[in-house]
Amino acid sequence: MVQFRSVTKSFGGSSPAVLDVSFHLRKGEFAFLTGASGAGKTTILKLVHMLHRPSSGEVRVSRYSSSRIKRRDLPDLRRRVGYIFQDFRLLENLTAEENIAFALQVTGTAKAKIAPRVRKLLNQVGLAARAQAFPRELSGGEQQRVAVARALANEPLVLLADEPTGNLDERASSGVFELFRRINASGTSVLMATHDAELLRRHRNVRVIELEEGRLVFDSAGDPVA
Amino acid sequence: MRSLREALSGIRRAPALTVLSVMAIGLSVFSIGLFALTAHNIDVALSDVEGRVEVVAYLRDDASEELIEIARHEIESYPEVESARYVSKVEALYEASRELTEFSDVYSDLEVNPLPASLEIALRPDFRTPVDVETVADRVTSYHFVEEARYGREWVDRIYSLRRVAGGAAVILGLSFAFGAALLIGIAVRMSVLARAREIAVMQTVGATDGYIRRPFLIEGLMTGLGGGLLALALTFVTYQAVERTLVSLAWLPDLWTAAGLAFAGILGMLAAGRAVRRELRRLDVY
Ligand SMILES: Nc1ncnc2c1ncn2[C@@H]1O[C@H](COP(=O)(O)OP(=O)(O)OP(=O)(O)O)[C@@H](O)[C@H]1O
Numbered sequence: 001m002v003q004f005r006s007v008t009k010s011f012g013g014s015s016p017a018v019l020d021v022s023f024h025l026r027k028g029e030f031a032f033l034t035g036a037s038g039a040g041k042t043t044i045l046k047l048v049h050m051l052h053r054p055s056s057g058e059v060r061v062s063r064y065s066s067s068r069i070k071r072r073d074l075p076d077l078r079r080r081v082g083y084i085f086q087d088f089r090l091l092e093n094l095t096a097e098e099n100i101a102f103a104l105q106v107t108g109t110a111k112a113k114i115a116p117r118v119r120k121l122l123n124q125v126g127l128a129a130r131a132q133a134f135p136r137e138l139s140g141g142e143q144q145r146v147a148v149a150r151a152l153a154n155e156p157l158v159l160l161a162d163e164p165t166g167n168l169d170e171r172a173s174s175g176v177f178e179l180f181r182r183i184n185a186s187g188t189s190v191l192m193a194t195h196d197a198e199l200l201r202r203h204r205n206v207r208v209i210e211l212e213e214g215r216l217v218f219d220s221a222g223d224p225v226a
Numbered sequence: 227m228r229s230l231r232e233a234l235s236g237i238r239r240a241p242a243l244t245v246l247s248v249m250a251i252g253l254s255v256f257s258i259g260l261f262a263l264t265a266h267n268i269d270v271a272l273s274d275v276e277g278r279v280e281v282v283a284y285l286r287d288d289a290s291e292e293l294i295e296i297a298r299h300e301i302e303s304y305p306e307v308e309s310a311r312y313v314s315k316v317e318a319l320y321e322a323s324r325e326l327t328e329f330s331d332v333y334s335d336l337e338v339n340p341l342p343a344s345l346e347i348a349l350r351p352d353f354r355t356p357v358d359v360e361t362v363a364d365r366v367t368s369y370h371f372v373e374e375a376r377y378g379r380e381w382v383d384r385i386y387s388l389r390r391v392a393g394g395a396a397v398i399l400g401l402s403f404a405f406g407a408a409l410l411i412g413i414a415v416r417m418s419v420l421a422r423a424r425e426i427a428v429m430q431t432v433g434a435t436d437g438y439i440r441r442p443f444l445i446e447g448l449m450t451g452l453g454g455g456l457l458a459l460a461l462t463f464v465t466y467q468a469v470e471r472t473l474v475s476l477a478w479l480p481d482l483w484t485a486a487g488l489a490f491a492g493i494l495g496m497l498a499a500g501r502a503v504r505r506e507l508r509r510l511d512v513y
């Protein structure tokens with residue numbers, strides 16, 4: 001589903017942000033991507049989303065390869081890969097439900113299908129009661145859920161989440177995690193970047209991919225090049 | 227609908243820049259419009275003249291009417307000639323006094339008619355070239371009672387070359403304004419893109435196509451362009467009326483030309499916007 005083959009990404013600084021990283025996230029798999037601040041977690045997620053081009057190596061996502069993909073294929077790739085940004089990136093002038101509907105409108109979903117789909121997504125993330133609220137009227141955890149619903153709008157095969165529990169207390173944090181588990185249970189692969197050590201400790205059965213200064217230093221699934 | 231709404235909000239965001247862009251496109255198309263007006267009126271005048279491209283053979287006063295009639299028949303049988311009309315001295319005087327009414331008093335006071343009789347020879351459409359005109363003029367001159375043959379082809383050619391020079395100047399002027407207009411529209415669109423950068427980033431993230439993202443900006447460019455086109459149309463029309471009232475009577479442009487001018491302005495605006503937004507989108511996305 002998502003495959004990294006000796007991927008290096010350098011931004012021109014002294015050391016690359018990601019160095020010779022290989023791993024394979026299979027269909028329906030759940031994995032934590034962990035490492036200290038600056039280790040390269042966000043860079044990896046952006047490589048999957050093809051917001052960055054690898055300096056060397058290859059990133060494969062579904063049927064697309066970073067070395068062959070054309071610009072006109074990006075929209076399709078992005079619909080297959082839901083991305084939840086560290087800062088959510090909700091549109092301030094739209095309500096929760098409009099933010100979710102936006103993802104459907106701009107990808108050409110038929111008008112009649114949008115409202116029921118938005119309602120279903122809001123239920124899925126447990127936000128039906130706050131549908132009419134603007135982002136500034138929502139708590140961090142609630143904004144996070146809007147971002148999750150938006151990322152799920154086009155039924156992606158993979159969900160990427162960048163520090164989704166970053167600013168949340170433990171209760172809210174495990175709530176978000178449980179949400180991702182449910183999403184994963186319905187068949188969507190999940191790659192979740194986090195440096196929440198507590199979260200990792202509580203879920204020892206989940207695969208962990210660990211980065212250190214851009215290198216992959218640990219993968220609990222072993223067999224990195226698969 | 228969405229595109230239209232967002233295009234309007236783009237224009238509202240930077241009204242001064244939009245006004246400048248409209249003016250630049252307006253000036254560009256106006257300079258073309260002025261040329262078109264000139265060219266069209268030259269065309270009207272020329273087609274008038276061309277329809278009558280003729281060789282006028284002035285006859286000696288002592289030529290006999292029978293000989294002239296025989297010659298007229300012969301000339302009409304030339305392959306180049308459509309018709310040959312005899313204009314007597316009296317008719318010449320009458321026509322002159324009718325065309326130049328200011329001098330009608332002078333004519334009626336004349337003791338002797340100074341105008342010669344003539345044969346007005348009209349050429350067939352295919353033979354209205356300088357060479358054919360000259361051939362016919364030469365042949366006609368060989369009649370001993372023909373004093374002189376005149377034809378106006380030379381100044382027709384001169385007007386044509388004048389029209390080409392004016393056209394060149396207008397195109398250069400129009401293009402430089404168009405270039406400035408494209409730059410301004412580019413800046414306006416880039417500002418709209420920047421103002422909506424967040425929204426565009428989200429659109430790209432969730433998988434909107436470039437075409438979808440681009441559409442409101444194209445419409446913004448199209449409207450700016452059409453605004454400029456209308457401005458140019460108004461300026462050209464005002465000029466037309468001013469000239470018409472004070473100098474000479476003019477023909478207004480054919481509808482097809484004004485429509486083409488408006489379309490040109492709209493397309494110019496849209497292309498400039500499209501170029502700018504494409505560049506911005508490529509900057510935001512690496513592939
Ligand atoms: N667009 C960029 N241009 C230049 N350098 C970058 C860019 N993005 C990331 N970097 C650098 O790459 C390295 C890895 O950054 P990255 O954001 O992937 O780390 P991270 O693991 O997500 O950190 P955090 O936990 O703080 O979010 C850092 O040194 C960062 O400064």
Ligand SMILES: [Mg+2]
Binds near residue numbers: 041042086162
């Ligand atoms: Mg990060």
